[in-house]
Amino acid sequence: MALGQLINFSKSLLCFSANTSSAVHDSITNILHVVEHDNIGNYLGLPTIVGRNKKEVFQFVKDKVWHRLHSWSCRTLFRVGKEILLKTVLQALPNYVMNLFLLPKTLCEELQRINHELCIHWLGWDRLCYHKSLGGLGFKKLHQFNLAMLGKMVWSLVVNPDSLAARLLKAKYYPESSFTAPLRSSPSYNWRSIHATQSLIRYGLC
Incomplete structure (x- = not known):
């Protein structure tokens, strides 16, 4: 009330759970004059509804990593540059989604494979994930992280x-x-x- 802000109902959507009766559907939509929809899409970059195919829902994370990786030329980077690129950019991209959702293990493995195959071929990924004091480089194991x-x-x-x-x-x-x-x-x-x-x-x- 102090700011004078109002909800724009013409840009709003309603989404009901499967347990909600059709009478309640009709009552709420009539009161608010808001359109009902099966899926209201993403909110703040995150899916509002996660269906059975989790890998498909979170495919956008892999696409984002892939796009970011191919926007640079990794061949021109030294090994130290590749390490910094992986830690500060590619491994940090999924963090926002990981705060709220558990990504499928297969997706985490694919993300790690992208990081390993396209940038670094020194050692096996498990060895690279060791702490530096143990001979590794301290990369994240995405599922555990x-x-x-x-x-x-x-x-x-x-x-x-x-x-x-x-x-x-x-x-x-x-x-x-x-x-x-x-x-x-x-x-x-x-x-x-x-x-x-x-x-x-x-x-x-x-």
């Missing part, structure tokens, strides 16, 4: 249980227990991603 980033979100739920996100997730997924509760039927993919870090969190708790 993805779990670690999601684990940070779980930790914030534990230490800030009164936050809006924590209260919302608790009310929906574990109202009578803790985040270690088993998955209920038809959870969102975001919650599935968070839930996948349970063993990692238990291992690191002290």
